[in-house]
Amino acid sequence: MTGDTMLRRPPGTGGPGLRERAVAQHRRVRPSRRMPLAVAGLCQVVLLLWWLAAYPAFVSYDSAMYVWQVTDPGHWTADHSALYDAIVLWSLKLTGSVAPVVLLQTVGMSLGLGYAVSALARLGARARWSAPAAVALVVLPPTGTFVVFLWKDVPFTICGVFLLAAALRLLSRKLDGTIGHGGRALRLDLAVFFLAMLGLGLFRNNSYGLMLVVAVLLLAALPLVRRRIALLTALSLAVPLALNLWAYSAIWDIHRPPxxxxxxxxxxxxxxxxxxxxxxxxxxxxxxxxxxxxxxxxxxxxxxxxxxxxxxxxxxxxxxxxxxxxxxxxxxxxxxxxxxxxxxxxxxxxxxSHIAWAIFAGPADRAGDTVVQSPKASPDLFGFTAPGGDLEHSRYADALRPHPAAQPLLRAALWLHDLFRAPQLDWLFWRGAVWCYLGYAALAVYARRRGSFAVLAVGGAVLLGLQLNLIVANAAPHFRYMALALFVGPLLLPLLAAGRGGARTAARR
Structure with a gap:
C-alpha cells in the first residue's frame, strides 16, 4: 500500500486523512499568527538543545543557595525571589530534580519571543528581519545558555520580554486607531502587561523602579487606556510589596532578609x-x-x-x-x-550602575570587570558540598550536579560559551548598554517615520526603566542584571526597516 493510498481515504470510508487534517489545521491558524508560532517553535527546539546540554541546569552560587534555603528548615529567607524559591522546592519535591524548572524557562522564553515577533509585525516589521533576530537570541551562547541557568533572573528577563511585546502591541493599537475600541485582543494584551509587570516584582525584589518608569511612560503615551494601565500597575506593585513585607513571613514562615x-x-x-x-x-x-x-x-x-x-x-x-x-x-x-x-x-x-550605561567594562583593579558566571560548576558546588558545607549531607545536592543527556552537547556548550568570553567581545555580547543605545536609535528612526513621540516613550520604556533602576539598586557589574537589554535591544532593531503603513496593514490581517 502506497503512502498516498494510506493518506487519501476513499469518500465515505471515514474521516479525512492525515495530510488533509494537517492542512486543515494549518489553515485554521491566521496568517498573522503563523510566523510568531513558527518562531516560538524554532526557538523551543534550539533551547531544548541547550537544556539537554545543561541537564538538569547550569548552576551558580545562587542556585545552590536556593536549594539549601528551601530544603534546610529555618533558613529560607526572602532576600532572593521567594516565588522562584517555591518553584524550585516544588520541583524538588515532585520530581527530585530542578530540570522541570529550567524546561519551563525555555518554554516561557520561546513564547515570549514569538509574542514579541507578533508585536513587531503589527508595527510593520517584516518577518525576514524579526524572526532571525528572535532565533539568534537563543542560538548565541551568551543569551542561549542564560535561559537554562537556575536563576531567578531568567524568569525576570522572560517577563521583561513579554512586557516589551505587550507594550509594543498597545503602541500599534494607538498608531492604527483601534486602542479605544476594546475587544478581546486588547484585553489579552493588557492581561499580558499585568502578568509581566507582576512577574518583574515577584522575581526580582528591587525591580519597583523599573515598573514605575514603564508605567509612567505608558500612562503619558497611551491616554485611552490610562485608567486600566494605572490600575494594573497599582496591583502589580501592591502584590509583591504585600508578600515581601507581610505574607511570606506570616503564612509560609519565610524569614525577612537580614x-x-x-x-x-x-x-x-x-x-x-x-x-x-x-x-x-x-x-x-x-x-x-x-x-x-x-x-x-x-x-x-x-x-x-x-x-x-x-x-x-x-x-x-x-x-x-x-x-x-x-x-x-x-x-x-x-x-x-x-x-x-x-x-x-x-x-x-x-x-x-556602570554596567547599565557604559559600553565597555570598568577598570579591573576597581572591580569594574563584567561578571559572567561560567556554566561549568565547581566540583563542590561553590563550597556547598565541601566538608562542613551547607549541602554536604543533603540528598538534594545531586539535583544540581550535571547529568547531561548528551556529553557532546555539554562539551560543545562549554566550548561555545568560552569562545564568546574573549575580552574583545565583552562589550557586544555580555554588556547591555550598547543594545540599549541601538534600541533607542531604532525607535527614534521609526518614531520619525511615523511622526509619533509615543513610539519612543512606549518602545523605550523597558530599556530606560532597566537603566534607571540600576542607578538606584545595583550591587555589582553582573551580566545577568542587564541580560534583559541583550534581548530587548536586538528585538527592536527590525523596526529600522519597518514600513510607514505597517501597523494599519497588520491590524487588518
Missing part, C-alpha cells in the same frame, strides 16, 4: 564616602565602622566602587553579625551623609 543584605548598598555608599573624605566621619562614626570591619577595609571597598562585593562579601574582617547589630547606627550615619554630602552617594550609585 539587615546586612537589605542595607548592603547603603553600607557601600558609606565606604565610597569614607574613601573620598574620611574627615566627614567623626570619632563615634569611625568607632561604629571599625566594629563592623577595619577602616582599611572600608577605604579599600570605597576605592572599588563598582561592586559591593569588596565590602560585604569578601572584605577583610567584615562581620555581618556586627553589621546587623549596628544597622541602626550605620543607617543613621548614611542619612547624615545623604544630607551633608549627597554627591558622595550619587557617586557611589553611578559607579555601581
Amino acid at each position: 539587615a546586612s543584605s537589605v542595607y548592603a548598598l547603603n553600607y557601600d555608599d558609606l565606604a565610597v564616602a569614607y574613601h573620598r573624605d574620611p574627615a566627614a566621619f567623626g570619632a563615634e562614626d569611625r568607632a561604629v565602622l571599625a566594629a563592623v570591619a577595619p577602616l582599611t577595609t572600608w577605604d579599600a571597598a570605597g576605592y572599588q566602587c563598582f561592586s559591593v562585593d569588596p565590602l560585604t562579601n569578601w572584605g577583610e574582617g567584615w562581620d555581618r553579625h556586627q553589621a546587623a547589630a549596628h544597622s541602626h547606627e550605620l543607617m543613621s550615619m548614611w542619612g547624615r551623609i545623604v544630607l551633608d554630602h549627597p554627591d558622595y552617594v550619587v557617586d557611589a550609585r553611578l559607579c555601581r
Whole structure:
C-alpha cells in the first residue's frame, strides 16, 4: 500500500486523512499568527538543545543557595525571589530534580519571543528581519545558555520580554486607531502587561523602579487606556510589596532578609564616602565602622566602587553579625551623609550602575570587570558540598550536579560559551548598554517615520526603566542584571526597516 493510498481515504470510508487534517489545521491558524508560532517553535527546539546540554541546569552560587534555603528548615529567607524559591522546592519535591524548572524557562522564553515577533509585525516589521533576530537570541551562547541557568533572573528577563511585546502591541493599537475600541485582543494584551509587570516584582525584589518608569511612560503615551494601565500597575506593585513585607513571613514562615543584605548598598555608599573624605566621619562614626570591619577595609571597598562585593562579601574582617547589630547606627550615619554630602552617594550609585550605561567594562583593579558566571560548576558546588558545607549531607545536592543527556552537547556548550568570553567581545555580547543605545536609535528612526513621540516613550520604556533602576539598586557589574537589554535591544532593531503603513496593514490581517 502506497503512502498516498494510506493518506487519501476513499469518500465515505471515514474521516479525512492525515495530510488533509494537517492542512486543515494549518489553515485554521491566521496568517498573522503563523510566523510568531513558527518562531516560538524554532526557538523551543534550539533551547531544548541547550537544556539537554545543561541537564538538569547550569548552576551558580545562587542556585545552590536556593536549594539549601528551601530544603534546610529555618533558613529560607526572602532576600532572593521567594516565588522562584517555591518553584524550585516544588520541583524538588515532585520530581527530585530542578530540570522541570529550567524546561519551563525555555518554554516561557520561546513564547515570549514569538509574542514579541507578533508585536513587531503589527508595527510593520517584516518577518525576514524579526524572526532571525528572535532565533539568534537563543542560538548565541551568551543569551542561549542564560535561559537554562537556575536563576531567578531568567524568569525576570522572560517577563521583561513579554512586557516589551505587550507594550509594543498597545503602541500599534494607538498608531492604527483601534486602542479605544476594546475587544478581546486588547484585553489579552493588557492581561499580558499585568502578568509581566507582576512577574518583574515577584522575581526580582528591587525591580519597583523599573515598573514605575514603564508605567509612567505608558500612562503619558497611551491616554485611552490610562485608567486600566494605572490600575494594573497599582496591583502589580501592591502584590509583591504585600508578600515581601507581610505574607511570606506570616503564612509560609519565610524569614525577612537580614539587615546586612537589605542595607548592603547603603553600607557601600558609606565606604565610597569614607574613601573620598574620611574627615566627614567623626570619632563615634569611625568607632561604629571599625566594629563592623577595619577602616582599611572600608577605604579599600570605597576605592572599588563598582561592586559591593569588596565590602560585604569578601572584605577583610567584615562581620555581618556586627553589621546587623549596628544597622541602626550605620543607617543613621548614611542619612547624615545623604544630607551633608549627597554627591558622595550619587557617586557611589553611578559607579555601581556602570554596567547599565557604559559600553565597555570598568577598570579591573576597581572591580569594574563584567561578571559572567561560567556554566561549568565547581566540583563542590561553590563550597556547598565541601566538608562542613551547607549541602554536604543533603540528598538534594545531586539535583544540581550535571547529568547531561548528551556529553557532546555539554562539551560543545562549554566550548561555545568560552569562545564568546574573549575580552574583545565583552562589550557586544555580555554588556547591555550598547543594545540599549541601538534600541533607542531604532525607535527614534521609526518614531520619525511615523511622526509619533509615543513610539519612543512606549518602545523605550523597558530599556530606560532597566537603566534607571540600576542607578538606584545595583550591587555589582553582573551580566545577568542587564541580560534583559541583550534581548530587548536586538528585538527592536527590525523596526529600522519597518514600513510607514505597517501597523494599519497588520491590524487588518
